[in-house]
Amino acid sequence: MVVVIPKKRRDGKSSFLKLVFYLSFREDNPGDIPVTADAFFDRPSTSKIAVFDRLIDYIDRHASPESQHLITHLPDGSHRILCEGVLCQTNTLSIETASSEMNAVALKNTRCKDPVYHFFLSWPETDSPTVEQIFESARHSLKALGMSDHQYVTAIHRDTDHLHCHVAANRIHPVTYKVADDAYDISKLHKASREMELKYGWTRTNGCHVINENNRIVRSCSKEKSMPDDAKKLEYYSDQESLYGYAVRECRPEISEILKADSIYWERIHAVLIRAGLELKKKDRGLAIYDRVHPEQTPFKASSLHPQLTLSKLVPRIGEFENAPRVMEFKNEQGEVTLTNYMVSSHYDDRLHLRDHQARMTRRLERAEAREELKLRYQTDKKEAKCPSFDAKNRFRTLSMTFRFRRAHVCVAVRDPLMRKLAWHVLAFEREKAMAELRLKLKEERAHWYRAPENRRLSYRVWVEQQALKGDKAAISQLRGWAYQAKRDERTAYLSDTVIECAVSDDIAPVELKGYTHHIHRDGVILYKKEGVTQMIDRGETIEMARPFENEGDNMVAGLHLAEQKSGEKRVFSGPREYVEKACSLVRDLNEMGETSLTLTDSLQQKRVCEIRPQDKPAPISFDSPNLTP
Structure with missing residues (x-):
């Protein structure tokens, strides 16, 4: 069980409201949304006002009741609630009032600058803790920190590669109003995690405390220093080595x-x-x-x-x-x-990305250069995309000259000084009114211009999505790079276990296949559909095929044509034995007909391709045989 304490704000302005909202409501950009030319994903606002409005909507029951409901009350006074698909547990009155209750208690202690405490527990994929065990681990961790009686909200998230549980707690005690000491909190949490690992037999992880060969929890002695913070941020946020x-x-x-x-x-x-x-x-x-x-x-x-x-x-x-x-x-x-006198075999290149460091250097350099060229094209398009002026300067000048002439006419036509002064006041009022109307009209014209999708200034991500629609290989590669750090549930779901494995970062542009249409998702996945049904998925490193044996193996043949367009550095069939045998026989047939020139990189599969003879191929099943009945 891994413990992570996210870094806090340095200004002491951590918000219970935003933290509770993040734990209980998840409204992220799903990766399996198809990219279209006229539909853009609008991420919900995370401003304090917008977050508060969404919580008020929940209080007013504007949200759908089937998505949020009370699960159970616990003997210790806490309760569990399912909120937007997220299972939460809290000892406050409710999820929607948790932030207000915590803020009210925190105001009783004016010395504590930052009462918000947040950490999360994560489990490896090899562990499968139950809901009870997850919440028990959270309560045990709070007890280790001396905050067992403090207000808290715990939420289970399953939207990443690892199951994890967020815990948001108030450091101020709700009765004594004393602040909990957070000194050596990492050490305390790591020790509590080791205790839970021993109790439930979970995978043992490293930290400030470890479990030795005698099943005792001892302080760890790290031999190697951790990664510097600057390097860690570069690799995590920029995907650059x-x-x-x-x-x-x-x-x-x-x-x-x-x-x-x-x-x-x-x-x-x-x-x-x-x-x-x-x-x-x-x-x-x-x-x-x-x-x-x-x-x-x-x-x-x-x-x-x-x-x-x-x-x-x-x-x-x-x-x-x-x-x-x-x-x-x-x-x-x-x-x-x-x-x-000294051989130099490699150099550090800050353009290369971390996720494809196992790929061949030629392909890494090609990908890095393509990404750089993609960014330059975006900057060029951004500079060229200018909002029209709508001739605002000349229109204001014309309007001003009109009233100037009218004022001069009054000077000549009206001889009475009092009437002349009154006429000037009327003209001044009409001038301000006309100027205000012109400003509103210009504002409406600009808003109308911006509402048109073709005139909207695109962010880099949306611009890349539009380039991917045009078949740009670098843009598709960039989408896959963003999806590399994305959460697993946001990616396009896996189609099948019948796969052709390709090399690392083996990106190609969409291929025109007869009878298939291709669609690109936000995570860089290319879907090949037939009659609206997804038949194949190209993820770059893998090609997945659904229903490989239907229609005389049409999907397998199309998958082989896709694999032929790849680099060929790696080409291996993965899946059930029947699928591998059928795919090897198809490779030989297509090679003999001259349609493809595929060579498998797995020695056993390539040997199987060479060994297959026409007489070795399984005979088609016929219901005319006396031993078979329809």
Whole structure:
């Protein structure tokens, strides 16, 4: 069981209202909505007023009663309620008044700047806790924090890859109005999690406390430092591989082996980093790792790569620090490197994405360049899309000149000073009235122009969706990149277990197949339909086929045509044995007819394709046989 405490606001303005709303109401952008040219998803407003209005609607019973109802009352005074499909438990009067009750109690303690406390518990996919066990774990965690009698709202969410439970609590006691101490809260929660793991036999996870071989909970001693915060944010929010992540993947195993050896020297450590395009340098009183190709990249502590990679631990073993040796390259007349004293096999590239680091470098670079070109095209389109002025300046100037002429006419036509002054006042009033009418008219014209879908300034995500509709491969790849971090329930549901596995980040544009129409979803999935029914799904790395044996295997043949358009780096049939046998026989038939040139990457399946002979193929079932009856 994993415990996560989200970072708080630094201004002390955490809101019970927004937190309770997030726990109980889920209105996100589903990933399985088809992308269309004229329909845009409008995310509900998360402003305080909008959130409060939606909660008031619930109080007034404007929400559908079948979606929110009371489940049960518990002996301790708490109760459970199903709210918009989310099962919640709270010891307040109700979910809709929980934030108001918590705020009322929090106002009794003026010294506590931030009374909102929020954490969540997550379980691996290998564990299947019951609802009772989930809520018991939440109550046990609150007890470990000393907040067992405090107001709380607990909600179970199943909209990610892992089942998790959010807990929102008020740090102010509802009777004594004393604030609960949140010092060492992570350590307390981790210990409580280990206790629940021992009680229910769940998968053991790491943390401040671990379970040793004697089934005792002890403090953990981490040998490796955690990822720096900047690198973590870059990889999580931008899906870009950080310099730290690249160094760990390329160099940490070899550095660990070198530092375990009895005899080591600085040149061996430098050689490993040079091979990855990195360099170890002194920084202040410690060591840091830099990018050799782009020194402007922010370096990171060498001890983050390995805890032994520090001056205090290495100088006593191998002597004073030695700078990295110079890399010498000898090139021929064509500019190609023919000889070097240190081989450089890879470089860090901040354009590459984290999710496809196992893909071939050529395809990674192609994808990164396509994404960069996609962003440049959006910026160009954004600059060119300008709102028309509606000739507002000339229209105001014309109106002003009209009243100026009328004022001059009054000066000539009206000789009485009092009447002239009165006429000027009337003209001034009419002028302001006409100016106001013109401003309202211009406002209405602009609003009418903005309401037209073709004139709307699109956000980057919506613009990418429209480009994907046009068959842009980079846009489809970008949609899949966004879906990589998305929640599982928001993605397009899986179609079938009969699959053709392809290589990592093996993206292609939609293929025109006879009898099929293609549709693109917001998560980058391409659906191929026949007569309105989904027959195939292309997710990039997999091709799923429904009903592969119907109509003489039409869907399997179409799936093979899709797989032929892929890179061919990986092409493996996955699914029931009957499906794999049938697919292998189809590969041989199509290759013999010259329609495709497919080669399977699985040696056993390729051997099966080569072994199949026409006489080996199963004979079609005939009801004329005396042994079979219809």
